[in-house]
Each structure stands twice: as C-alpha cells, then as structure tokens.
Amino acid sequence: MKVRYTNILVVMVIIFSMIIVSCQSAPTPEETIPTEAVQLTDEIEGVVEETEQPATSSEKPTIIVAIDGDIDHIELQQFRTIAGYDATANLYEPLVTQKAVQDENGVWIGSNDYVGAGAESWEVSDDGLVYTFHLRKEAKFADGTPVTAKDYYITFDRAINGNGYIKLLLPSFAGVESIDQVKVIDDYTLQITQNKASSLSLIIYGFQVLGAMSEKTIKDHATADDPWAETWHRNNANPSGPYVITSWKPGEEYVFEPNPFYWRGPDYYGNSKVIYRVIPDASTREQLLRAGDIDIAQGIPYKDIADLQKDSNLTFFKIKTPRVYHAGMNVTKKPFDDVRVRKAVSMAVDYQAIVDNVIYGFGENPKSPVGVSMPTHTDEFWPYEGPNIEDAKALLAEAGYPDGFEVDLLVPQEDQARMDAATWIQAGLATIGVKVNINAQPTAQFNSLLDTHEQPFYMFEWYSWGNDPAFQLHWNFRCEAWTNYALYCDPAMDKIIDDLIVTSDPDKREELSYQGQKMALDTATWIYLYQNDWVVAAQKGVTGVGFFNDLHTHFSNLTK
Amino acid sequence: MSAPIIRVEELTVSLNTDDHQRNIIDSISFDMFPKEIMGLVGESGSGKTMTALSIMQLLPKTIKICGGSIWYEDKDLLKMTSREIRTIRGNKIAMIFQNPRMALNPLMRVGDQIARAVCLHCEVSSEKSKSMAVELMSQVGIPDAESRARSYPHQLSGGMAQRVLIAMMLACKPKLLIADEPTTGLDVTIQAQIFKLIKEIQSEIGVAVLLITHDFGVVSEVCDRVGVMYAGQIMEISSVIDVFTNPKHPYTQRLLKSILRVDRKSDLDTNKALSPISAVFDSPGCRFASQCDCVRPECLWERPKIYTDSPGHSVYCFNYSRDNK
Amino acid sequence: MSNFFNFILRRFLLTIIAVFGVIILVFLLTRLLPNNPAALRAGPLADAELIKQYEREMGLDKPLIVQFGTYTGQLMRGDLGDSWRTSQPVREELGIRIPATLELALSAFIIALFFGVPLGIIAAFYSDSWIDQIVRVFATLGASLALFWLALVGVYIFYYLLHWAAAPVGRLTIGINEPPEITGLFLIDSLLAGDIETFKDAFNHLWLPACTLAFIVSAPIIKISRSSMKDVLNADYIRTAKAIGVPPTKLLFKDGLLNAFIPILTMLGIVFGYLMGGNLIVEQVFAWPGIGQYAWKALSTNDFNAVQSFVLLIAVVYVSLNFIIDLIYALINPQIRLE
C-alpha cells in the first residue's frame, strides 16, 4: 500500500528544531557583575503585581499549553529538548536567577540582572574568585525536607562528575573544574572557589541545571551502576522549584502543579495547574486554539499567523530571541579558503528577500554573530547593502574565479525555513556565476555530516542559553570548539573570547565584543540570514507568557 | 407418445456487446419426453451450453433471453420468479457439467455437498440427508461411499467427481437431467463408465436426459434422439437411427461424413469446409447457407421452415420444405 | 490431522527462522549506517575522548560478531536497550505507546473490515450496476485522497464545525483520567471499570481518527473483496450450487465468501500490519500517542536502539500475522490441511 507522506515536512521541522536547539548551550552576559554583597528582596518585582489578583480568588485557573515537541526526560543535567528545558526550569531552583521584567507587550523576559533564588544573598571576593552563597532557610523540597548547602553541593558534584553535559560549561565559563572547589561551610552556606574570575559565573550558577537536587533523594535512588540516580530522575523529581510534575505521559501529556513546600508560598502562583499537551501537528494546534480547547499554542508557523490574527479571541506574544541562522563557509576548503570569495558570496545574497519570504517578516537580519537582543550587539560592521553583483563579480575574478564555481550547500531537509533560505542563496549566487547545489539531508544525517567538519558550505543556526556574546563567540569562533564547523581559527579571536569571559567592566566588554563581531564580519565566515522571533499564540486574557534565557516560561506567571 | 416434459419454443438468446446485439441462440424449438435420452450435438460455439443454461436459467449476466418460452409441465420457466425457479432447479431439472472437479466446492466435503442438495428439496433432517447422501454415492457406483463422503473434491479423481455430481443431481429424483459434456477431460475408459452410469440411472429412476456432446459415437450408443445445432440454430432433430441412416440436412450429412472418429472435436474444428462459426451469426437466413453445397438464394435471407420427414424427424432446410410444398 | 500439525510445525519453524533473519538484518542494517551512535549520544559538544568512552560503554569497539551475540542475548532477556534520545528503556517506551496504536489500529481495522468486505462483495454480486459504481468510486477515493488532507478536513468538519468529535488532543480529554490499565485499550478498560464517562470520552476521541484510517485502508479491502468475489461467483462450483437451487444469500456467504476469503485474508493481514506500524500522519494530526510518532522521532534522531526495536517489532508483527493467516488459511482450505 502506498502511504502518502505529503506533509511530513511540517513534522520534520518541528522535530528538527527541537533537536538542534537541544544540542546547544550558552549563557548570558550581564552588564553589571555584582562584586560586592548584594542583598536581595524575596520577591521579583513583577511577580508581586502579577500574583495579586489571582491570589484573591481561591479558584486559580488551569492553563493548557499545546507544545509541538516532546519532553525527552527531566534528568536535570541530561535532558536535550526545549520542552525538557521548560519542565526542569520550573522544577528546580538554582542559587540565583534572572530578574524578570515585563516588556511593552506584557511578556516576561529575563533581564541581565541576577537576583537570589535558592540563595538569599551572596558575596564575591574582591579578586572575583570566591562566591559565598547564603541559602534561604525556608526553602524546602517537595517532600518537605529543607534545601541545604549539601543539596547544592551534590548537585554540583553530579554536574562535574556525572554524565551530564553541563560539565562542559563549568571550567571555561566559571572556572570550576573540580568538586573540591565547592565547599559546604554550614547547612546554609555554600562557597565556590573559582580558579579564574569570570563575568559569566552568575549566568552559569543561575542555569536551572544547577538547581538544587535533594541529596537524600539521590542517595535513596542511587544504585551501584547508577551512583547519581540518573535513571530515577529521568521521569521523577523531588523538586526544589515552584512546581511538581504530577502526571507523566511521554509523547502525550505532562501536568505541573504548584509545589506545596515552595518557599515563595501560594500567592506566587497565577494558576493551579499547567498542562503540557503534546500536539505535534501545527494545524491541529491552530484549530484547538480557535475552538478554545487550549490556552496557549507553541510553534505556530509564521505563514499562518496573519490569518490567526483575524480571530479576535486570540492574542499573540512576539519575543525576540538571539538565534542566528547562517550559512557557514569552511575556511579551510577551496574556494572558501579565500576571504574574497566569502565576501563576494555574502554580497550577492538578497537579505531583505530572505526576511520577507522565509520568516514572513517575523524577525530580522542579525547582521552580526551576536544576535540583536544580546547585549553588545552591533550592526556597525555590517558592510552589505542588498545584492551588489558588480563588486561581487569583481571580487570573485580577483580571487581567481572569474567564471564562478560550483559548490554543495548542506541543508537539513526537515527545516522548511532553511530549505527556503537555501533557494534564495542559490538564486543570489547564481547571479555571480556560482552554482549552488542544495544538498538536503535528513536531520540526523545532516548532523553527522556536520560533525565530520568536512562540509564546505552548510546552513546552521546558533542559540546561546546565556545571553552573552562570550558564549556566542566561544562556540562558533574559537579554534578548538567542536561546533565551530567553519573551522575559523584565529588566536586573536580566542584572546578576545578569553578576555570577554574574565573581564567584568561593561565598557571593556562591549569593546571586546565589538572587536569580535568586527573580526567575524571582516573574515566573512558566515552569510548572516535571519534571526526569527519566538511567537506564542494564546487565548485573549492569557497573561504571564515569558521568555528567559535559561528557560522559556515561568509557569507561575501564567494565568487567565 | 406421452406429453413432453420440456417444450422449448422459439427460444432466442442474445449477447449484447457494446456495439451490437447478437443472437447466439436463434429461435430454436424442440421437445423432450419423459425417460428419453436426447443428444444435442454441434461444433464448439454452436450454442449447446447456452441452450442448456437457458433451461436452467443460469445464463451468464451478459447474456439475455429475448424471446420464446420454455414450458415445464404447463409453466413457462421464463416467466417464473427466481424463487420459483429455485424450486425447480436441482429438484425437477438438474444439470451436470464438464470439468467435474471444478464444479464442486473445494472447501466442502463432498458428502455435505450432496446432503445439501438433499436438504434443499426434500424435507428431511440433516442426519437423514447425510445418510441419503452416502446412499446416493453408492448408487452412482462410488466404492466405500461412507468414507468417500468425508473427502474433499481435490481428493477425488475426475470420474469420481462426476459421479459425485451425478449423485448430487439425482438427490431429489429430477425429471430432467442435463449433462453438458460430462466426460470432457476424463480418460476413455472412465468416459464409458460415466455414460454407462447415465444410462443405468435413466432406466432406473426414469429421468429424461439431455446429453450435450460433440461425439456422434456417444450419441449412437447412448441416445434415443438427437438434435443437431449449428451457430445457434437447430438444423435437424431425429431419432438416432434416422440420423445415421437417413440424414437430411446438408450440415448433418457433412458432419457424418467427416466423423465417426472418437477425437471428434479437433476433427470438426479443423474441417476445411467449415469457416469460423462466429462469422455467420448475423445472417438472417440459414446460418449454414454460406457453407452449404446445396444452397438456394432464399437460404441467405429467410429462415427455413420446419420439414417433417417422418414423425419425430424434423429438418430445417429449404431443400425439403420447398419440395414438400 | 497429523498432516495439519506437521503443517503448523513447518510454518512455525519458518516463522522462527524469519524472525531470526529479521534480527540479523536489522542488526546489520543499523550497524552499516554511516552514523556513529556513540557520537550521536555524546552530542555536538562532545570531544573525541567522550565518544571513545561511549563507544566502549556501548560495546561498539568490539567485533561485529561479539556485538551480535550481546544483542541477541539482550533480546532473549527482553531487553531492547535504552533510547539515547530519552535515556529510557525502549521496551518501556514502546510498551506505553503500543496500546494507543493497537486501539486505533484495531478500531480502524474492524471498521474497514465490516465496511470493506461487505461492500466489496455487494459490488461483486451486483457487478456493473450502480451499486458497484458507487462502491468503486468510494474505493478509488480512499486510494487516492491524501491521508493528511483527509485527516485535517475531518478535524475541521467534525471537531471544529460540528463538534461531533472531541478535540484532537490524543486519547482522552485533558483532565480525564485513564481507566485502570487492564488491556491498555481505553474503550475496553473503561467498560471493565464500569466508567461510562471515560468510555464516552475515549470513544469521542477514537472514532474520527479510526474512521479516517479505515476510509483509507478500506480501499484495498474493497478492491480485493470485489475482485476475488467476482472470480468466485464465476466459478463452476457456484454454478453447481445454483443448479441445485441454493438461495442467493447462502450462495454468497457460504460458498462465495469462504472461497473468496483467502485472498481477502492476505490483504487483511497486510492492512493490519500496516495499521500496527502506527500511522504517522494520523497520529500527528490527532496528537495520538502511538508508535508511529515514536518511530519517526527515533528515525530522525538516529535513535539506534529505538529504530532497531521498532523495525523488529513491526517485522515480528508481520511475520506473526503471516503465521496466523497461514493457520486460518489451512483451517479453511482442506487442500493445505490434508496434503
């Protein structure tokens, strides 16, 4: 029997984006690094206002969210999906957290200021090496046991010595290589001694992957083969954060309910329950939304948004995210080993057409490896103004390719946007005699091919967990970075990245970041394509949608 | 002579194809009398089977009766409802076919198939019907009928299968048995046995038999009367003795000249003098005319009237009817 | 009868051999893929050392034959390995999803069976009449409409416009609890638990995807029923049955259907196997948590163990179906049974 897989593409896009995103990491910068003791209020400003009205009504609503991807699992230090990120971010309480602010559309976004979460306050030594966190005495796990320094200690121990990937972040960005650098001073004091100062430490400590896990729970569920109780934690949790997970049906539904022992208390919550329902098909999500059967839908295709906006019962949250889509050129492979070729190629692309037609105007051209909503972003070094065929041709001829050349462009075939963008590149480059063959591959195959580091020309994207240029530059432009698929290597760039990590002065950091961005653009390693917005559709009246660097939504703010 | 049990009157059967209608049986008439064995001969495609199926009302969907009547007792079979016909079929008129093994349901035990025929028409219990089935089987000469009854068709030889079919058809003692080339595909000794069986049965239970065959040899041994068909028309009907001693119709004469050999089918078919039968179906006159040595002009556009040579010997041919006048 | 048991035994051995062949094939195929599962598991941030470590852990550094031994050893113990995507045992993950697929597949199958076979037979019996024409148009539509489109239109009409079907959010309305698991099939479990509300809810969610699938798969069932019934109705033994005056209904269902059943049965086996593979499109549109989606995710993430197990599962389903069909075939057909 012949089965028609006509619209499998839609599915593939969803899955693809999930995987790609889940494989990437990076934290956030911060304009001001607290170098002295900071006393923090217990409440995040916005949350106070937010909770006032629901707190008065005893019946708080249930919020149903249709998600496009699935949660893989909730093992705090190993999950790989966006949905897994969402979930764990609401289950585990890190030491510090991004201060939440509301943007002009009422969307909650994480700012670059950090406030206490599991820690009430903290001090940093003058040399920037020693972080001392004073924990909140009222904080408790969902089983009612108090959260102590020992619990944070074992969380760090797991992170460094367990099987998770978070250990890849700690040495470079926080100067923590060994668990010996973490000390339990007393039940409510935790001290971390870094082997280098870092401007990114708080971002790292604020990731929920370092949120408190219960030592007792880990010990209870540990086995000889599994000393960190990873197996148990994949679909169970003893949360220290605001929510507990009360229903776990993979591929189907996850139910989150307020953690009765959470230190911020019942007034913190705008809802009595958040239900994540896996609805893989975009048009199904749209119909459910229109019919009012769900409150929030993620992953609505841009091309459908204009139509949905006509429905007066719906509201849309549009959030900028620094996810930079680009076509990378391998600087070690002919003909891209010549910077003139890379520049010529960059000149020939119609950037505006890509923004208009590929992402339907929901976003913009980043014009820099440091995305638009990232601190220190600048488009100052962006040299291109629409297609410039003349100059591009001249440059190509100068590089010894007067008649152009032929090259394969590797694209993940499930990502329709990237497939579309690839055809725009193909069209643009054709005008200067460069013949582009689109090599569309299934995601898994695409990833394997990238990992060979042999691809001359590929469509990729990068999103950093932490909102800081250091992460963006580190993963993509450092000589030895595995994800530096363009194989760009310049010790000067490495130096800039190192300096960005250790420097705390915002002006100096900006200058460093500018240098880095200039180098990236001067060497024309990437063709910058687009940076698309994150759009969430919801029923009118739903509020509290948010987007944080380290998580997507604080469930507690959601209400209707 | 007693009253006929079957009287076929001006039966016309046509095949409708997309572009035209063709009478594959063209206004034939004949009678059958109780307890006689009548042969129906004619070369392949002459309409013998269609004649039989018309009587049984089992014509293929594409083929329709468009004229005439078939009287059984004093009822016209062609005017009966399908329910009424079912009380006649198998009960009063039965038919056995060529390829006996294919004519049995491969998934049913042969005993059950016979018993079913018994049940359908004689009001007996299913137990009884089964023992009657075994009885019938031994009656038609099947050895060890008790165990044979539990066999499936694929376990039987062709001759055995034909005996089973005959037993099935005899289940309720029909008045007329139509046997359409019952021995095709069986080897010669078995053929003889089957014809012997048919004759025995005929004399034992007094059933009339319409025996369709290509073989004048069989006709001479088994039949009392014979009808000769050509291209959907009956050419001559007479007693067997008359046909052999005094054939009237030029076609019959021609046939007799070329036969009297056992492997008759190939003989008839390859007979140089006869062109393909299908070519003559649209003729309004005698369909043998174009092949006939004594053809008259009227043969080409007019159906010959019946000529009765002697009682029971009729010929359809202008050579006689004109002279007769 | 001993012939019959011989036959079963022979078929059974063949089935076992086929399963073993599938195991070898699946094993080799997944090993021959260009992707290194250790590298995939290690993720994009991994270095060569981590990959090496995973290779050792996963036994990928051993010779193929040793790996195969380990693999079959695990299979014997019912261990399908862990999915690297979710780090859960594949057996459990499939175990959760199989009932959803089974319920949908069975419902669609039963609908297709009870519509398709009679429609095909009626069309054969009244062949070339208007009934036949309508049935044929129906079957052609089923064979040519895009499933994705059909599912979406179904949702739009029956859920969005008419509200006859429940919201396409899976097997139950959000907030309704699953019935206590006995068979894993919600319709049956809810009845067993005496929970009419859940039964209704499960039914409201099930009928539309089931009918959508049934519409598509009934096309080949109708076609095969029609054509094999037509052949049978032209067979000599049917003429014989008519000649002894068997009434039409008996003729059709006793003599006809049984004889036409063998080709129909083969098609039914194919259809059921196909449905049990989990239909990705229907599962996507109706958010049905079945194995089709699972397999798709596994495939697109090169989730080695999951893909391998899925292929194995489907192969075993097909092989066992074939075995069962052979048995039924032998039960029906004395020629097989007795020779």
Ligand SMILES: Nc1ncnc2c1ncn2[C@@H]1O[C@H](COP(=O)(O)OP(=O)(O)OP(=O)(O)O)[C@@H](O)[C@H]1O
């Ligand atoms: N099922 C059918 N559909 C259409 N035409 C048929 C069918 N069966 C027979 N015919 C045609 O009807 C005519 C008479 O055929 P019939 O079978 O009666 O001949 P027959 O004398 O029995 O020949 P044979 O000796 O080969 O059995 C022939 O021209 C034949 O082509």
Ligand SMILES: [Mg+2]
């Ligand atoms: Mg014949």
